[in-house]
Amino acid sequence: MKGKILVDIATTLLRARLRQTIVAAVGVTFGVAMFVTLLGFMNGLNDMLDGLITNRTAHVRLYNEIEPNPAQPVALAAEHRGAYHFINSVKPVNGRKEIYSVAKVIEAVTADPDVLGYAPKITAPVIITDGPVELTGMMYGVDVDAELQLYRFADYVVAGNPRDVKIVPNSVILGKPLAEKLFVNIGDVVSIATAQGEQFPLKVVGLYQSGLADLDRTLCYASLATVQKLLGQNASYITDLNIKLHDINKAPGKAAWYASLFRVTAEDIQTANAQFETGSSVRSLISYAVGITLLIVAGFGIYNILNMMIYEKMDAIAILKATGFSGSDVKSIFLLISITIGIAGCVGGLVAGLLLSWGIDNLPFETAALPTITTFPVSYNPAYYAIAMAFSIVTTYAAGWLPARKASRVDPVVIIRGK
Amino acid sequence: MSIPVLQANNISKQFHDPVTIDVLKGVSFTINRGEFVSLVGRSGCGKSTLLYVLSTMDTDYSGDVVIDGRSMRGLSEVQLAAVRNKKIGFVFQFHYLLNDFSVLKNVMLPGLKLGEYSDREVRERAMYKLDILGMADKAAKRASQLSGGEKQRVAIARALINDPLIIMGDEPTGNLDKRNADAVFEIFSGLMRDFQQTLLIVTHDQDFARRSGRIIEMGEGQVVV
Numbered sequence: 084m085k086g087k088i089l090v091d092i093a094t095t096l097l098r099a100r101l102r103q104t105i106v107a108a109v110g111v112t113f114g115v116a117m118f119v120t121l122l123g124f125m126n127g128l129n130d131m132l133d134g135l136i137t138n139r140t141a142h143v144r145l146y147n148e149i150e151p152n153p154a155q156p157v158a159l160a161a162e163h164r165g166a167y168h169f170i171n172s173v174k175p176v177n178g179r180k181e182i183y184s185v186a187k188v189i190e191a192v193t194a195d196p197d198v199l200g201y202a203p204k205i206t207a208p209v210i211i212t213d214g215p216v217e218l219t220g221m222m223y224g225v226d227v228d229a230e231l232q233l234y235r236f237a238d239y240v241v242a243g244n245p246r247d248v249k250i251v252p253n254s255v256i257l258g259k260p261l262a263e264k265l266f267v268n269i270g271d272v273v274s275i276a277t278a279q280g281e282q283f284p285l286k287v288v289g290l291y292q293s294g295l296a297d298l299d300r301t302l303c304y305a306s307l308a309t310v311q312k313l314l315g316q317n318a319s320y321i322t323d324l325n326i327k328l329h330d331i332n333k334a335p336g337k338a339a340w341y342a343s344l345f346r347v348t349a350e351d352i353q354t355a356n357a358q359f360e361t362g363s364s365v366r367s368l369i370s371y372a373v374g375i376t377l378l379i380v381a382g383f384g385i386y387n388i389l390n391m392m393i394y395e396k397m398d399a400i401a402i403l404k405a406t407g408f409s410g411s412d413v414k415s416i417f418l419l420i421s422i423t424i425g426i427a428g429c430v431g432g433l434v435a436g437l438l439l440s441w442g443i444d445n446l447p448f449e450t451a452a453l454p455t456i457t458t459f460p461v462s463y464n465p466a467y468y469a470i471a472m473a474f475s476i477v478t479t480y481a482a483g484w485l486p487a488r489k490a491s492r493v494d495p496v497v498i499i500r501g502k
Numbered sequence: 503m504s505i506p507v508l509q510a511n512n513i514s515k516q517f518h519d520p521v522t523i524d525v526l527k528g529v530s531f532t533i534n535r536g537e538f539v540s541l542v543g544r545s546g547c548g549k550s551t552l553l554y555v556l557s558t559m560d561t562d563y564s565g566d567v568v569i570d571g572r573s574m575r576g577l578s579e580v581q582l583a584a585v586r587n588k589k590i591g592f593v594f595q596f597h598y599l600l601n602d603f604s605v606l607k608n609v610m611l612p613g614l615k616l617g618e619y620s621d622r623e624v625r626e627r628a629m630y631k632l633d634i635l636g637m638a639d640k641a642a643k644r645a646s647q648l649s650g651g652e653k654q655r656v657a658i659a660r661a662l663i664n665d666p667l668i669i670m671g672d673e674p675t676g677n678l679d680k681r682n683a684d685a686v687f688e689i690f691s692g693l694m695r696d697f698q699q700t701l702l703i704v705t706h707d708q709d710f711a712r713r714s715g716r717i718i719e720m721g722e723g724q725v726v727v
Binding site for chain 1: 560584596614
């Protein structure tokens, strides 16, 4: 009953100043819309750039690093124990590149509940020849099914079917710039030589474009079996095990654990790509700062308009107080006005922001570096909309609070006797 | 049948700007139910100041104001607002109608604030009060569309909406021509006659004062007669 009359008065005052009200609300609308759009756009971009790395990078990569034996013979000699050892020209042993007892490692990884999946890989340096042209390159032997499932392999194969590399014997997928350089296309045969001198003709079944041009110029993918045959190795020859976890944040701990368990080198994604994390968070921070600034500016607009309204409505405030409305009633009326402007502006802003995001989402954005992206990336994360809503309402409440308090303190005697 | 409605007990007040002046020096009187009192005096004698102290809007005074047997000393701002809402009706020199509201809504507002009646009852009561003042046909108009005399009648209707114990007026005829001033006086005396309405009116108008039931004359911050 009491609240209803206050709402009634607030609505009437709002309607009497409809133009000013709309201007104030449009300020909030603009702030909220820009906030939502900016964050959506910025984070869409962030997600995409992060995706470039995280989609293709193992959370934990197990491999055998070629390094000198940390226990040199002199350290084992009993008569030199306790002395300081100077050793010059330490050389790494020509150890095996494959992971030792890979079957056991795979068994343990498969049993681990934190692991989403793993993709075995063989890395081998090769020389690709096509007629007189010779180019050095990297050959990756992959399990296509695992790559498709875990690392979005299909997103980057721009021509041909990625599964063909598994089905067609002696087939290869070449990096697109590499294929262009060799002047070959799908169905052509290229000759691939290993470092050991073996030469194999492989049929091109697809073209690959990762977005990193340097990589694409040297890259070829083949099935595990093809590369094992190329290198003259048996089926247990695996040089890398790319593990994907359920929770990316567990990667450093898992890496340390696997390293000690299997005596392999284990590298986690955070160590390998530390700079990406930093870039994303700084970009987010900037967009939050800009968005919040816009909302605060809108808040000043509301503050001004309410202040003006209070000066105009001094008489009304005085008579309301004379006829029995208390200071807190008057304050509620002006806070209601402020919050109404805030909510109306906010709802408008959320809708406008959504439309604007959708508009940006449909703008064509094509770049050779990103074959799967055709329009600007935009994130529609509801969290941004919730933050914008909460912050706009808090801002308008704060902007309304000071003028409302001023109104509540108007002394009716001063106004009425002043006439 | 002398039931005290409003008592002023030794009220004193000082203004401090720029020098300390005693505006009211120990004013005491009692107004009984059904009295029509005019408060008169020269300009600057403190009669308006006294009215605003009695109205509970001005709380910076010494002494005591007793309305309907209850002391106004030490009541909170919210409690004082409730007293004004329920027990006092105001008519000022200026009408103070809210231009954004209809005439009817202007009259209804204090009634809606009181919250003792449903919206419909408040509406009916407001129509009844407007009818007493001959303004029922203007109920749907906006306050800004009325003439000066009509506005003052609506202001009186607003003062009546909660059936106040006392109506206080600060020069209610001060802005009106002779004809409208007479009409307002007739309304006031009619209210006293027909509804035993208590009235306390500050006025300059000697004619108005002479025709009311009782005159309290002030001079130099004190009651003279």
